[in-house]
Amino acid sequence: MKFKFWGVRGSIPTPGPQTVKYGGNTTCIEIRTNRNELIILDAGTGIHALAQTLLRDMPITAHIFITHTHWDHIQGLPFFLPIFFKNNRINLYGGQDPVTDENINRALSAQLQYSYFPIHEAQLKARIDYLTVRPGETVSVGSARITPIILNHPVLNFGYRVDCDGASLFFTGDFESPINIYQPEDDNYASYRGFLLEKHQEIIEAMQDVDALIVDSSYTDEEYATRLGWGHGTYRSGIKLASEANAKRLFLTHHEPTRTDADLDLIYRDLLEQHPRFADKLFIAREGLEVCF
Numbered sequence: 515m516k517f518k519f520w521g522v523r524g525s526i527p528t529p530g531p532q533t534v535k536y537g538g539n540t541t542c543i544e545i546r547t548n549r550n551e552l553i554i555l556d557a558g559t560g561i562h563a564l565a566q567t568l569l570r571d572m573p574i575t576a577h578i579f580i581t582h583t584h585w586d587h588i589q590g591l592p593f594f595l596p597i598f599f600k601n602n603r604i605n606l607y608g609g610q611d612p613v614t615d616e617n618i619n620r621a622l623s624a625q626l627q628y629s630y631f632p633i634h635e636a637q638l639k640a641r642i643d644y645l646t647v648r649p650g651e652t653v654s655v656g657s658a659r660i661t662p663i664i665l666n667h668p669v670l671n672f673g674y675r676v677d678c679d680g681a682s683l684f685f686t687g688d689f690e691s692p693i694n695i696y697q698p699e700d701d702n703y704a705s706y707r708g709f710l711l712e713k714h715q716e717i718i719e720a721m722q723d724v725d726a727l728i729v730d731s732s733y734t735d736e737e738y739a740t741r742l743g744w745g746h747g748t749y750r751s752g753i754k755l756a757s758e759a760n761a762k763r764l765f766l767t768h769h770e771p772t773r774t775d776a777d778l779d780l781i782y783r784d785l786l787e788q789h790p791r792f793a794d795k796l797f798i799a800r801e802g803l804e805v806c807f
């Protein structure tokens with residue numbers, strides 16, 4: 515199995531001279547099994563460049579797993595060019611939102627509305643199947659097994675574990691470790707704390723011993739102090755998850771939009787200084803970075 519980052523930015527694309535090294539496209543990860551089956555995690559703007567590489571190999575079959583439907587994770591879908599050509603097969607996987615009851619087909623059809631996009635959904639020529647994933651229910655794609663787990667975010671968000679060819683990775687999508695909504699003096703504090711600990715244990719088990727853990731690490735501790743509840747992790751929380759889950763490699767991603775290449779270089783240097791035992795297994799995700807197991 516191998517994977518490649520096509521988009522590592524959070525929230526909004528950030529092209530420009532200050533993001534050349536790490537890249538300015540929003541979230542997209544390409545996974546290839548040893549049998550060359552194509553799995554894509556999220557369809558941020560990075561999926562456009564990935565699509566260019568697929569055109570020469572058409573017809574293709576692509577399995578796109580969406581962590582959640584915030585714009586930065588779906589905005590590239592209408593620009594995934596294989597959808598415009600017949601004989602391509604696109605399987606689009608995502609959750610059913612408990613608030614709106616909508617399935618993943620809504621993510622694409624909403625973007626293709628008359629007001630927002632020049633091409634209508636009926637003009638897509640590929641065969642597109644929409645598949646609903648459910649927590650803990652493993653989906654088989656060729657030789658790969660993909661298992662979704664719900665991770666805390668201000669909308670339904672799945673982290674995905676991918677097992678294939680004797681290797682594994684876990685991608686969080688957007689994830690903020692939940693905090694206790696009760697004050698210590700409240701009656702419900704202890705029971706809610708128990709619930710959170712149980713959920714945390716489930717998450718660690720889902721990530722256990724993966725070869726690559728790819729986590730939302732949008733913020734520094736200082737930034738996070740004023741952004742509680744925005745749904746994102748920190749560098750510190752990413753490292754904590756990797757330690758607890760015994761991940762073999764940790765990739766920090768979903769870079770905060772104002773973060774420049776120089777900022778990320780500095781953060782990386784500081785993290786390596788603070789966590790020397792991560793010296794050979796901590797990486798800042800950047801566009802184009804490809805990892806083979």
Ligand SMILES: [Zn+2]
Pocket residue numbers: 524525584586587688768
């Ligand atoms: Zn995001």
Ligand SMILES: [Zn+2]
Pocket residue numbers: 582584667688745
């Ligand atoms: Zn989000």
